[in-house]
Amino acid sequence: MEAALQTDTHAHGGGHAHRESFIRHYIFSTDHKMIAKQFMFTAIIFLFIGGAFALFIRWQLAYPGEPIPLIGQLLPSTWVNADGAVTAEWYTQLLTMHGSIMIFAVIIPLLVGTFGNFAVPLMIGADDMAFPFLNMVSFWLFPLAGVLMMAGFFVEGGMAAAGWTGYPPLSAIASMGQTLWIVSLFLIGFSSIIGGVNYITTVLNMRAPGMNMFDLPMTVWAVFITAIIIVIGTPVLAAALSMLFMDNFLHTSFFMPADLVVATRDMSRTAGGGQPLLWQHLFWFYSHPAVYIMILPGMGVVSDVLATFARKPLYGYKAMVFAIIAIAFLGILVWGHHMFQSGMNPLLGTTFMVSTMVIAVPSAIKTFNWLGTMWRGQMEFTVPMLNAVAFVSMFVIGGLSGIFMASTPVDIFIHDTYFIVGHIHYVLFGGSLFAVFAGLYYWFPKMSGRMFDDRIGKWHFWLTFITFNGTFFPMHILGVGGMMRRIYDPTVYDFLKPFQPMNEFITINAMVLGFAQFLLVYNMVYSWYRGRAAKRNPWRANTLEWVAPSPPPHGNFDVPLRVYRGPYEFSSPESVQDFLPQNVPPEEVVAQRARHEKRLAASQTRDGGSGE
């Protein structure tokens, strides 16, 4: 640590002291900040791929059987029919791949990979992660897995098409694309576990001197708890995927029922039978906690952003920490609420219902504390703040619709409808993705050393916010009206025909929403090269990452660090400024105050003198 700090000072003085080769610096880098940028870059590419898939889905739902405009004729014949309209086979692949990509290759890498890697070591005052080499391995497994998943395009039968949940028997007898999907998720899971081990070790072992666990910013707490969920949950998915791979590839019978006969598989030569519900239990044992993997880091980022731009201490810091722990703990117990309709003892269903609803309590603690943080604050509506406020409001809608589905009697009616689709997007887009935007804009000055364009940022925010609601709010109505979640052509049912104008409205909004994201990319790329140079602490925040130069060099800090207080000392009466960074010694604060009062007294005497 000491040696690292010295090298750093040297690096800072000499401009580029560590001259690394291009490959060591940009490709096989072990620097946590570069790895964070690699995660960000790769995940944003996947964001656009997954988004394009969503737009094809929306086109088919609004204008079933009509050719895709402009590019319909250019798409391969395995995807579209002779007119250029989406085929039913491709539609199921689109649904599967949109879900899988957005969850495993966009949201988790952006929240955990990008912010975890970038913010955690900087916020705890460390020079890097605990295991830099493993960190690099963890990143490189991710694009490899992404490419494997997409490689389904080149094999017979196309990409995976059993839904992002991959329920057997369908996923066990499906094509090569499904096998690739299984291998790909296994690799992503492995990458997550390596990352999780790394985050836990880093947070426990590498905090700056003087920094207790309860001096950690909420982002670090959230990533830490998320890493614990990853380490506990992901290996179970890995075990389930291994068994599904055996079923799919070696024709075993973990999840294949004994008497099942389908064209591609004859189970009669296998003695004994499998249990399809077993997959659902194992899958959701990971994938329900995964919902919290996708929201907890966002909650952490938003807590930091809200406190900084409301210029107030975070309301109820310890309650916020314990609420995260409670959500994570309860989140591991409630997986069964995804299976109310797949065959479950009603009594067991009731216990899952109750435990699920209990999660509303810590979630409400968090929401009210965010409101308490903003209450009577000196709000600065910067772009990160706008996105953070959007997170809070959208999370409330997504959270409330979740309670409807947690209730078993209501779930009978709305399960597998567009109500679910509306709910998941309010949590994952309205929640997680707005938090991602908030974090990207918040740390952009630290990452790039430049300020983003505020005007384009605000355009991006308002366009996204309005069309997001235009896209996903009507889905609740469609769902209650009975539109099925995976339907290919809603016009085949008479009772769904009256909803067609609403489907068209959603699709138009979705198109604007999709194309509005180019503003984000334009803003990032343009500002990265042409933006105004950023100061060390442009947001006047308290946490340690703002002590480092912008952008921080290899090894991060150029001054020795010691932590004296918590991360949210805004508008403290002790300080002459409205913020009080964690590393300023108390003597320095007192001295500043004394100097300030002396100056004030001097100017008053002068004013008094001129008045007479």
Add this chain to the structure above:
Amino acid sequence: MSTAATHTARFNTGIYHGKLGMWVFLASEIMFFSGFFGAFIVLRNLNLEVFTAGAHQLDKVVATINTAVLITSSLTMALSHLALERGHEGKFRLFLGLTIIGAIGFLGIKSYEYMTKFSHDIYPWTDTFFATYFTMTGFHALHVIGGLIPMVWMLGKSLTRGYPREMHHRVETLGLYWHFVDLVWIFLFPTLYLIF
């Protein structure tokens, strides 16, 4: 930053990174095998006759020998760490070599068992019991191989350039992993061979 940082105890917890990381990783490994054990329980209750018949085809004697081999290798692993910590590199090489022999011996006996099954036309797709048997023991064998590689690397380094005493933490971390692999087998052995 430097490799030294992963070996020295840190002021926050007093535990060096490698050991802490390994414990966290082992927690995750427990969950990995728990998935298989959970599946085993469900599938066994679903096909009790198939499982009983399958388990009776397994060779208990060979598996007992294999258990003894693996437990002994765990002992020699601990002894090799102790030797290096005390600075006896010769003893360290001896015990590490014995551990490697134990690991290879375990894999050899396991392959013999697999081969016997294959020669009787028993494969993972034969029935649900053998699907779980081959998957669980197969993943365990992969973990044995995963421990064998760093052991061979350490022994090679010790024989060519010498293995410094200060690096005994790496041996300790590897030992933690090796004891875990041993422990998984201690659970697999009664579950697959003995309880039926």
